[in-house]
Amino acid sequence: MENKMNTLEDLVRIIRILRGENGCPWDRVQTHASIRMDMLEEAYEAADAIDKKDMKNLCEELGDVLMQVVFHAEIETEQGGFTMGDVIQGICEKMIYRHPHVFGSGKADTAEEVLINWEELKKKEKRQETQTEVMQSVPEALPALIRARKVQKKAADVGFDFPVTADAMRKVYEEVQELEQAVRENGEIEEEFGDILFALVNISRFLKINPEFALTKAIKKFINRFEYIEKSALLEGKALSEMSLEEMDLLWDEAKIKLNPMQ
Template sequence: MVDFQYKDSYDVNDLVEIVRILRSPGGCPWDAEQTHESIRRDFLEEAYEAVEAIDEGSTEHLKEELGDVLLQVALHARMEEEQGSFDLNGVADGVCKKLIYRHPHVFGDVAVSGTGEVLTNWEALKRKEKHQATHTDALNSVARSLPALWRAEKVQKKAKKAGFDWPDVSGAVDKLSEELSEFKAAVAENSNVEEELGDLLFSAVNAARFVKVDPEAALQKATEKFIARFRRVEELAGDRPMEDMDLAELDKLWEQAKHQA
């Protein structure tokens, strides 16, 4: 039995202590074996589950999932503490200093007219802080671990700050049509298909940005719509297995499902 004080209510300091015990000799063998790399995916999954709780509007679920995210932070910080690098307090110190630095209109004497100016100042301070001397440096700073649609959108927004953008949505739509034609040609020739598909998706994100649609959310909704219609097709098929039907029959059922939605 480990030396641990049980309580009716715990705080962040208790979490730090529990994680320390779990990774110490006599603690949990699994926790002790983990590395930054081994739980990298866990971190991403917990963050997505927290977002799902936000989408659900469930306060209790959100509290639980934020706890799981906090656990991931505590675990990574503990790993670094064991190496003598930094601990959770060091993480908090860093983000506190960052917030103070990037809010001179709150913690300093800078005056702002509104949210737009706040965001402009934030970006300028961030570039200075990250030593981003060029616009390309800013584009390269966008995390490659982001979902591809979101990363493309962020890169495009940073390019816009350099003046590299169409004046309105028509340019983005025309480019999308152009990329679709190039993708069709690539498929027909069976050449550069992946590259041309990437260009098409990148252009679709650009069009989404102009009409103020989150491309990730739009694709998620399209996927949910597909699942709902697919379910209806399967229901309409009745006792016949879908795999025994030809495409023409399935298309007919799909059109029925589409008009019933």
């Protein structure tokens, strides 16, 4: 006998049972706020599966993301708000509205034109009259590097941008000097440090690099090189705490030569 293929309706029913009077004690007490982080974590786990090209795991993680969507919708349904049906209705209407070149009489021959049209339609849809409102609509819950890049792109859309990459690079040097001055004079160190990060994100746009991905790769590279140092030390019968910084630096330089820089 074949196993029954479950549907979205089945998932909604399962969450409803778990939230019901005789359901799970944990599920019953959850709120939008209490499972907010769960939504983020599941999305990141799905992204990690994509990065690792692990499609089996991606299938599972997408299920976890979908469960979070249904969970939030069920919480709201219980409170007399929107339902899962409203969520589906809303996204279907949005996709049709923002693709007039497919579902209407609009025209867009390239992916770039699609994105330009998408932003214009989104602005009209949300009744945003100024570009400042567009910037303010970028969610504060986003990782700061991603949010910075999006805000900068919104400014660039109306021409507020450096003309060339070299100008963006000079801005970084300028911000570093301001941080050095702030450190010397006990000034606004955190603010100046933030300005450097913001300026570096600006360069990433010009170079078409995702700053979040670049930093993730840098972290991985650092861990791999540190692992090389520690393993080398252990082979010599030493603990890292027993080595001088100079000794560890020598091993670090070895690691840079021997390890693939993209590891």
